[in-house]
Amino acid sequence: MNTLQSDSPVTGSDSKTLSADLAEQLCARIRNDRLAPGTRLGTEADLASEFGVSRTVVREAVGSLRGLGVVVGRQGLGLCVGEADNFSTVLRNALVPQVASPEGWRELQQLRAVIEIGSISLAVELISTEEIIRLQTIVAEMKRVMHNFEQDPEGTSKAYKELDCLFHETILAASHGNFVQQFHGVLLDYFHAGDLYGHPPRESGLREHEQIANAIADRDVDLATRYLTQHLQPQLKAPSAE
Template identity: 80%
Template structure:
């Protein structure tokens, strides 16, 4: 995405500094040009010349983007898009306040449900044959685990939740949205740490997983969305005051 010198100078307002606007332009370039981790954005001098601002402005913009984990400096290459892990680290830090209260936990669970339901149509469209087989294999494993419920309730619950996690991660991975997958992964990490992921193993929950997997295998977006929404409905309820 090409941005002229006028684009950044004329649109500046009192509430937005040049450095903040430059940071926005750089983020937009990363999004619109679909730049990958490690892709080069330029040196401070190159960016100052391209956008018609001082190197001080560039330095301030770059400093804020470094702090957010969006960009990094590479010797001999200048400014580059940060690795994906940095994005995950920023998310983890940003979500820390939410885990301090029961309502915060509930809101994170709602966010997780919204992300999954919002991504299901893309997953149905883009999922590969290998990923469909993986989903069906996970469901088969969940059935096998459930048979041990009476003999080992605690062990069965733990194994089932691990399969549950893999099931939903596979769906998100099938949407091929890297940031979405990372965001979802960060949420699941928090839920596991707080022992709040998923529901207790039930035959109804198992059937819902099977229905979701079958609908996705049939490339039936409407059915997949309906079954996934029913499955995640408990997490969509408003927090109790």
């Protein structure tokens, strides 16, 4: 059973903290398990029992999530994942006009670079050993994939692009900024779906990923920031630049 309870009596302020924690855990479950709209989460009583909190705490947590459209109430089912008004959907709808032109794409690429560079110092500070190992494993897999480029350029490019996205997603996840991570994830989804994300695999790009991963593993904020900025420099050019 998941639990948010402490051994101390729950005061009014404690209740607010517990409800915020519960709301965050429910959002994480929806995001990490990729729960589809309409998926049943349970009744208030179910959630209170599962997380070891009072129904008042559940009601407060659910109230905030209802306001954002993350969850909805369904008669006979209880609480379900919201249909369309969640944060990522709002972002996607807002970004649709941006992908209609090359200028819009360049602006999105620039925004993505700014988000990553702005988050790198926090990521270096908070990254776990498991996440460091994951970055290093991704780089090792990039090296393996690169060996097949001459034999299968198309397949190699696709596999490398997926690893590239995973590498940058891991860095953002390490910063533990949920909204920033979701925003960045939406941007990466757009780039990943089209041909404008990244370039064919290059040895220089592989070295840059390795330098970034090593600097993060050494918890060297200045070096990690420098290498990441160099890596994303093409995307930091003004949108009107040729």
